Amino acid sequence: MNTNEPLWEVFIRSKQGLDHKHAGSLHAADAQMAIENARDVYTRRMEGVSIWVVESKHIHSSNPDEAGSFYDPANDKVYRHPTFYNLPDELKYM
Amino acid sequence: MSEQELLKVFDDKVEREIRIEPKDWMPETYRKTLIRQISQHAHSEIIGMQPEGAWITRAPSLRRKCILLAKVQDEAGHGLYLYSAAETMGITREELYEQLLSGKAKYSSIFNYPTLTWADIGAIGWLVDGAAIMNQVPLCRTSFGPYARAMVRVCKEESFHQRQGYEILLTLCRGSKEQKDMAQDALNRWWWPSLMMFGPNDDNSPHSAQSIKWKIKRFTNDELRQKFVDVCVEQARILGITIPDPELKWNEERKHYDFGPINWDEFWQVVNGNGPCNKERMDTRRKAEEDGAWVREAAMAYAEKKKQRQGQLAA
Numbered sequence: 001m002n003t004n005e006p007l008w009e010v011f012i013r014s015k016q017g018l019d020h021k022h023a024g025s026l027h028a029a030d031a032q033m034a035i036e037n038a039r040d041v042y043t044r045r046m047e048g049v050s051i052w053v054v055e056s057k058h059i060h061s062s063n064p065d066e067a068g069s070f071y072d073p074a075n076d077k078v079y080r081h082p083t084f085y086n087l088p089d090e091l092k093y094m
Numbered sequence: 095m096s097e098q099e100l101l102k103v104f105d106d107k108v109e110r111e112i113r114i115e116p117k118d119w120m121p122e123t124y125r126k127t128l129i130r131q132i133s134q135h136a137h138s139e140i141i142g143m144q145p146e147g148a149w150i151t152r153a154p155s156l157r158r159k160c161i162l163l164a165k166v167q168d169e170a171g172h173g174l175y176l177y178s179a180a181e182t183m184g185i186t187r188e189e190l191y192e193q194l195l196s197g198k199a200k201y202s203s204i205f206n207y208p209t210l211t212w213a214d215i216g217a218i219g220w221l222v223d224g225a226a227i228m229n230q231v232p233l234c235r236t237s238f239g240p241y242a243r244a245m246v247r248v249c250k251e252e253s254f255h256q257r258q259g260y261e262i263l264l265t266l267c268r269g270s271k272e273q274k275d276m277a278q279d280a281l282n283r284w285w286w287p288s289l290m291m292f293g294p295n296d297d298n299s300p301h302s303a304q305s306i307k308w309k310i311k312r313f314t315n316d317e318l319r320q321k322f323v324d325v326c327v328e329q330a331r332i333l334g335i336t337i338p339d340p341e342l343k344w345n346e347e348r349k350h351y352d353f354g355p356i357n358w359d360e361f362w363q364v365v366n367g368n369g370p371c372n373k374e375r376m377d378t379r380r381k382a383e384e385d386g387a388w389v390r391e392a393a394m395a396y397a398e399k400k401k402q403r404q405g406q407l408a409a
Contacts (some may be wrong), residue, residue, distance in 0.1 A: 007187075029393035
């Protein structure tokens, strides 16, 4: 009998309108238990209005060792930032 | 990149206070040290539920019972945050439990002492949680991301723990003579073990130097212990009970309190399994693990059954 409960990542949204943030992980037999366990472990002080659980094996992530080359195209495009543009002080609403 | 270059990137991140995350390259010793430290921290939280859990049924009022229940629940939660952080480093929950249950892993020696009276619950909150907070606040800036984030969460919850303990003692100290004596007795038994929580003296702590270099540890054992003593003296004065150390004295030159020698023989005896409650703590944990097996099996069996039923409905 396999009692190795799978690992789940827990994401919590603390208030309407905010985004879910990663809170940590836990083991549970299925999604319903994962949500109930997440409530007990991560929201004892009313920290959440919404809980997402995702089995850890379904999360794919970028490779930190390749960060340099992966993000290189964005690295030198300073004109994407509003502060790049030199505009007169008297200009309003922009 | 060569191992040299990877190490340089790693050292550079640590130097610049950039968090190391689970998928980052890290020296194998760093990984092993962290697994050891985080898992022993987690085990301490879980074992730590026992001395206080023993008084839930005997708390003197409903309010105190609710509060103690909430505290012990928090300790379970803290253990779970820390196990999760340890697991990000490539060790399974099963392996972590096995290390605890087999006696291979250590946990904080303080939890091998018995809680003899209600005042002990107060002393634990004030001194044991107090010492833990002193250790854990700097850990919020530890170099490993998941551990630091777990510590932020833990610290938010820990301050009520210390306050409830101090409030218990305050109530006792303002009560009858018997109650105040009970508080003094608890302080007498918990003071020195609490000082031992900070670990051996710096010159006797083999892992410390490397841990400081890698910013796993932000302050040394002796630094934290001194800070703790300084803080507690005034807190004891407000309670009106005496810290059981005849050598405790303000040192105007150092601007710190001098204090007496710690009985390191006792410390090592307790760490190595010969404390008053080591056997009881481990037996209780093993029994809980065995007695709970049917629940875990039932949960998995039910999940499997549900999945199959849903599969049949879909077909």
